[in-house]
Amino acid sequence: MNVKHGERKRGSWATTPARRRRILSAALGCFDEHGVAATTVEDICLAADLSVGSIYHHFGGKDDIFQNLVGEAMAEYLAGIVDALEEGTGLTGSIERLVGFHVSWVEERTALTRLMLRWEEDMRDRANGQGHYAQYSEAIGTWLRREARAGHIRRMEPDLYSALLMGPLMEYARQRSAGLTSASPEAIERGLVAGLVRALGRSDGD
Numbered sequence: 001m002n003v004k005h006g007e008r009k010r011g012s013w014a015t016t017p018a019r020r021r022r023i024l025s026a027a028l029g030c031f032d033e034h035g036v037a038a039t040t041v042e043d044i045c046l047a048a049d050l051s052v053g054s055i056y057h058h059f060g061g062k063d064d065i066f067q068n069l070v071g072e073a074m075a076e077y078l079a080g081i082v083d084a085l086e087e088g089t090g091l092t093g094s095i096e097r098l099v100g101f102h103v104s105w106v107e108e109r110t111a112l113t114r115l116m117l118r119w120e121e122d123m124r125d126r127a128n129g130q131g132h133y134a135q136y137s138e139a140i141g142t143w144l145r146r147e148a149r150a151g152h153i154r155r156m157e158p159d160l161y162s163a164l165l166m167g168p169l170m171e172y173a174r175q176r177s178a179g180l181t182s183a184s185p186e187a188i189e190r191g192l193v194a195g196l197v198r199a200l201g202r203s204d205g206d
Contacts, residue, residue, distance in 0.1 A: 020058045023048050024072075027065045032111040036066055036118070070119045073112050074132065077105060078139055085143040091152045092197055094143070099192045102169045103185050106176050113177045117170075137162050154202045164199045168192055 026048035030039040041062050045052055059065045084101040088094025106113050123132065144161045147153045153161070172188060175181045181188070 095196045103189045
């Protein structure tokens with residue numbers, strides 16, 4: 001049967017967005033189970049139930065898949081934490097929204113969290129990693145500077161603000177994704193909110 005102009009055969013590239021997501025999802029499972037270095041394109045093909053040609057139609061290879069997977073996750077995570085901070089009311093409200101978003105991310109996307117942390121460890125001293133940290137610092141810094149000018153945050157060395165804000169969250173992500181803590185998400189959330197508010201909030205004499 002001939003295919004009319006503008007139509008595609010079933011099984012062709014018509015479902016490119018869905019296939020792209022399918023490849024990324026399969027790759028995440030492979031990377032998490034075997035490690036990035038040990039995973040092959042053939043492993044991803046098998047997990048996604050797609051041909052090699054389909055993989056290379058969407059990506060340049062394993063490294064390209066990895067960079068796309070992490071890059072998209074980093075961008076979504078950054079947008080989430082910025083929205084959480086901006087949409088909160090007051091210091092406590094913003095911290096509650098930030099912690100809630102972060103804890104939910106780690107609990108619901110544990111494998112992706114592990115991959116993001118591995119990328120950060122590998123890239124922190126390279127140009128890509130430094131650019132990533134600069135982007136995060138600037139995005140979070142906008143909220144921090146505004147809150148500091150408004151008198152809601154205590155005065156301290158500028159470099160300490162983002163370290164005190166994100167440091168505890170990242171340590172929780174490392175411990176949780178490695179299975180090193182058994183505390184409930186609710187307990188973790190309460191503890192992180194209380195700690196961050198104490199660390200950043202003004203006290204007598206500030």
